[in-house]
Amino acid sequence: QVQLQESGPGLVRPSQTLSLTCIVSGDSISSRNDYWSWIRQPAGKGLEWIGHMYASGSPTYNPSLKSRVTISVDTSKNQFSLKLRSVTAADTAVYYCARAPFYDILSLDVWGKGTTVTVSS
Amino acid sequence: QSVLTQPPSASGAPGQRVAISCSGSSSNIENRFVYWFQQFPGTAPRLLMYKNNQRPSGVPDRFSGSKSGTTASLAISGLRSEDEADYYCAAWDDSLSAQVFGPGTKVTVL
Numbered sequence: 001q002v003q004l005q006e007s008g009p010g011l012v013r014p015s016q017t018l019s020l021t022c023i024v025s026g027d028s029i030s031s032r033n034d035y036w037s038w039i040r041q042p043a044g045k046g047l048e049w050i051g052h053m054y055a056s057g058s059p060t061y062n063p064s065l066k067s068r069v070t071i072s073v074d075t076s077k078n079q080f081s082l083k084l085r086s087v088t089a090a091d092t093a094v095y096y097c098a099r100a101p102f103y104d105i106l107s108l109d110v111w112g113k114g115t116t117v118t119v120s121s
Numbered sequence: 122q123s124v125l126t127q128p129p130s131a132s133g134a135p136g137q138r139v140a141i142s143c144s145g146s147s148s149n150i151e152n153r154f155v156y157w158f159q160q161f162p163g164t165a166p167r168l169l170m171y172k173n174n175q176r177p178s179g180v181p182d183r184f185s186g187s188k189s190g191t192t193a194s195l196a197i198s199g200l201r202s203e204d205e206a207d208y209y210c211a212a213w214d215d216s217l218s219a220q221v222f223g224p225g226t227k228v229t230v231l
Binding site: 039046047049052060062063064096104107108109 | 211
């Protein structure tokens with residue numbers, strides 16, 4: 001059973017880059033034809049899809065964040081990452097990583113527990 | 122401002138049936154599959170329904186999904202106290218080229 005765990009700094013300064021990693025355990029990320037996603041949720045608010053990536057393909061990003069986001073997969077470390085540049089307080093949220101099978105990319109059936117990121121000076 | 126619309130809240134007594142709507146448009150719900158997620162406070166969302174009306178293993182058959190035109194619905198029959206949670210619909214939006222979520226509906230068991 002695949003499990004996901006987010007890791008990264010809980011505090012990021014405004015204008016800096018938010019960097020998070022999602023560690024995949026229970027199976028090899030390179031042996032799975034899955035989509036690896038990032039979703040975020042500001043406190044008390046709804047879910048926002050950030051983007052996803054197929055292990056051997058190109059990422060797809062939310063157009064509202066596309067200019068600031070990079071999602072990448074590191075098969076050697078069995079993890080995938082999120083970088084969000086030029087952050088502001090509006091980027092403060094719980095960030096989740098999730099996976100979906102290649103044949104149904106919206107079926108986010110495995111989620112990490114989430115990590116809280118606060119943007120503040 | 123989400124392109125999918127959900128009522129902010131829904132409630133029912135134990136044993137009753139509650140239905141949550143998710144309204145969209147031709148660029149999402151009408152021509153795409155709808156997904157539903159359940160989220161308890163302080164926890165990650167859980168996939169509750171996929172491809173409009175398919176339940177992942179482990180999801181009770183008290184939960185059912187449907188879709189007609191630009192509106193999808195999630196119904197919970199035989200409401201139980203452990204069903205108190207936030208419920209989000211989701212779909213792919215062809216105009217935005219993005220996955221979109223509804224704003225969520227908080228279900229309360231009276």
